[in-house]
Amino acid sequence: MVGRLLGAAPRVLLTAMVAVFFVGSALADSDPDPNSPTPILLTSPDSTRVLATDSSVRGKGSLERIANNRAFDTGSKIALYFTNVALMPGEGANAFRVYASDSEGHFYRFPVVGLGRVAGYPDVYRATVILTDDMKFWGAPRPGDLNVYLAWRGLASNVVKLGVGGMDGIKDVPGTFPTPLATARAIAATQAKEMGNEDSYGGVGYRWSSDRMRFLEQATFGPTQTLDARVRRIGLRTWLAEQFESNYADFPYPDIPLMPSTAPTTCDGGTDDVPLTCRRDRYTQYPVQIWFFKNALYGESQLRLRVNWALNQLWVISGNDTQQSSHMIAYQQAIDKNIFGNWRQMMYDVTLNPAMGNYLDMIRSTRTNPNENYPREIMQLFNIGLFMLNQDGTLQLDGQGNPIPTYDQTTVTNLTKVFTGWRDCRTSDFQANCPNAVPGSPDYKDNMSLNTGSHDLTAKTLLTYPGSSATMNVAACGPPTCNTQATIYPYAYASLNQALDNIYNHPNVAPFVSKYLIQQLVTGDPSPAYVGRISAVFNANRTSPTQMKEVIKAILLDPEARGDSKTDPNYGKLREPVQLTTNLYRQLGVTSVDGTTQSDANISRYPRAMSQNPFYSPTVFNFYPPSYVIPGTSLLGPEFAIFNTGTAIARANFANSAVYGRINVSQPDTPNGTQLYLADLEAISNADATGNKLLDEMNNRFMHGTMSSQMRSTILTAVTAISSTPANAKARAQAAVYLTVTSSQYQVQR
């Protein structure tokens, strides 16, 4: 470990110097080694039982004297000893999780409540652990020996035994060996030396090829060979800096006019429509889907669109209730301008956007007939959630161990009153600003305007939390009277802003938003420490106009996100249908059917068949909720909510269509068609009758080097079942791609 730290320093210096010479300093961030050491749980020399004591035993004296041939009581607090970690400042107990499995193969998670050093052993830590499952899917483990491991930054320690309520009945997992301190130190030294070797190059660029591909899976709609080569050359941080400077989407938003609520006969889907595609383009979300997939497949502003798509699945509206594409586009623009901006500004822009107003009914909520839909969801779904959170995203508990609600119906009722009176932009409203208004069509391109007569003028009490006193009380309008548009208008907007401040300043917002974005980009069940690190960035930038840029950057550069491979079995996320689709297409150079140009990007049929039809979420709860627990695991896996027997096969059938088929040209909806580019794989296939080079390519491109030897040999068997004639080169390539991308191993981004 010491060697690793020493080895890292000169490289950082060198990188900085190169940067000064060749690049502008703004782009000169260095990329350190992304890998973390692997924690090692200690045992005694002759046992595979973890070194453990009651937590009351302080770690003084010789570690070697700990007698660990004992069982601990269920629910008791113990200390486990481990080595080979390198902690960042502030990284503590919540960076670690202890997982256990019993003889029935059920998994449990024991809370790590303390972390300490051990006197006399500078490289040894002790984790204080409570032997009570906090996953709660299976209840208590069966008494007896458990297999336990420690997880840290997506890495798993060795698996060793721990007796809880007994000491019998479980076998060592294959390959387990005792790891007394001497052995553990030897392993640690080996690791450090290897990492030191990887450090020993001089120059900018990013040579950790597996991590580079992982990074691109997290930050884009899929790696391409061109993009990978570029990031290899310039590094992650420089690429990120470029992305943050990138403008709006490369393929601009379609310019669609506002239309009347009742479609004219020339735009109602009849054969006399002018143009014939009028209804498709103006009264459905078809153009938005095309815009989205054009940018996802071919755009340069990948990170912007990736985060846009994540936020679309948080601040949800749906084409099921949004009548016109122009309405959805205005909403996309409201989100888009804040993607790398400030969250509070996004709250304001979304709240007054008429498409959201329509979707969650604020557009029709009035003083006399208030509507609770938007006020409830802006708290529950978009910003705060239902229960008080710690800054690391874990639940706060009351004295009885129950979660603490963030608000009740009274809060909803009061907040509803604040949000009354706004409607689609009307030039007749006081001080309305509706530059895009078109007579006869509701104006969904401009923010909602206020019908002052419909705004509630009474006092309101909003969210109450530590620090809420500045925002929680909205006084009644006045004094003395509040009966003119000129008095109500400023009151209503001041109240609205105060209410948004009241929500934004709630302590839940930082962990709520941070955890959600981590789940969308990196992993389904992040460690609390990871969430906490991002929350801190969110909070440190609360008033910054580039708050979200800092948040996104922190998420993608966090040590839990980075590293060549993640060995924690709980790490990673199921690829959502949209990502599965775009990753396959981008990794295999998607083109038009004639191969001369780009696909028309009309590919939403595929994610739709897998229960994710973009811009048509079934409900405001999105296609899948962030709190979804994978059945049988007690592991958060949001995307699994739409992974079932039917959609599992739909995924395989998507791969079949894409790899063995194409989307043919058909006017007017698929003018170019869509197909994969397989020629380079055919060439590789043709050049090597053994199929090994083809498998290397699959491993590098799709599995970023993590394909197991068994997976490799299984696919190779099917590939070599096709005889190696030049005419069969394509069939071999197709079989390799089909089997790789339909595998469960590839369904999971880890």
Add this chain to the structure above:
Amino acid sequence: MKQDRREFLMRSGCALGMTALATQMRHFGLMSAMAQEAKSERSDVVPNDYRALVCVFLAGGNDGNNTLIPNHNDATISNYGVYSAARSAQGLAIAQASLLPITVPRMGGLTYGLHPSFGPGVAGAINNGIHELWAQGKMCAVTNVGTLVAPMTRAQYQNGSVRKPYQLYSHSDQVGQYQGGRSDTESFTGWGGRVADLRTSPDNPSGLIPMITSISGAQLFTAGQTTLPLAIADSGTSLANVLNPQGFSSSAANQARLAAFNSLRTIDLSSQVVAAASDITNEAMQANAALQTSQEVTVVFPNTSLGRQLKQVARLIKKRTDLSINRQVFFVQIGGFDTHNGQITTQAAQLGDVSQSMRAFYDEMVAQGVADKVTQFTMADFSRTFNPASSGGNVGSDHAWANYHFVVGGGITSADFFGINTSNGTPFPTLTMNGPDDADNGSNARGRWIPTTSVEQYAGTLARWFGVPAGNLSSVFPLIGNFSNTDLGFLVPPA
């Protein structure tokens, strides 16, 4: 050096293959079977009849106040005038003349009215709807039912002396409690799934598909600890194609690829996320083999999402003997009930779809000779505020609490109201804002009725009929002991 490190990482990773065994066993309740054997409880006799429960979930929260309406002028309890006075000014009241009358013995023979969409007059009707089944004694209503931790009066609600369900009026949480079958804490499993955990081994010992099938994704209701639901597309896809991976011809190369496709799911299971994906795909592939032949149903179903879902259920029921299955639970769902606005038009269309589809399904069960063996029942997030939201053409209603649910099937004991009495001495609540059954208080009260009948009592009655022994009810419904009457009487448990 690289070797050493990789080896260590791989070893620690592979070591976790212990998950694999557990997940592999989760198919078809195999673990449940093992657990049962371990406890020597396999004294149950495999049933010699067929029974199925079909949950029709009205997602978004159907407004019960406009679905079941007083259609009488009795002055002693809430009557049509009371209803109309609260809803007509904003345009949310349904005209008395258009209500479909039902006679309710439990209410002293008074007349109540069903939403007009339950009759034959809806647009595109292909049958007479479910209203007709009331008079035939094949349909009943369970009243004032909702999520509860324990029985609760209005005074107790307001003084906090009895624990409330967590997060009342929130969609996701109330759906979770209806489907999860408990309201004190979040559930990872649903009550349908727990019924299947318990009954798969004794009732379907050689079933070729899981006890639970959803035609609307894998919902909480369908998830057990050891049960994974079969989730398939609606009748727009034939059973033979619904889980069939395309592109595998009989050529040697294709068969080799199919073999690899299958065996990839037996490796790399150290990752729980990968294992979960493999597990679900395995189940799909096994069910696919059992679904390759089937017979079409004979009754015409509406060509709506709900109609196609129920048609697919009917196809599976027709295939029950081939599938070697004696007990089944189904889940279908129709959305669009979150009528914060435009309720008059929207709810009429949605309830018309519900009525037409449930009636077609009932008729198909009659045709298959199992009408008294298959019970359809509704659930929903919650009911909606008695006080309207917005007004005029936009009029709708907000989230509320206690609701009315409908049970349809040949096994119904009588066409009546079932449920626990409210403070007015009847099972129908007092329709007064800030009144004795309103959770809301004061001048802002919107009419959110406090339930007197718990989800557990409603679901428990269904589960008992399905074959869950009385002694096992508490393993399906952990809080059912908080409620005295666990059999509401609208179905009769097996002898």
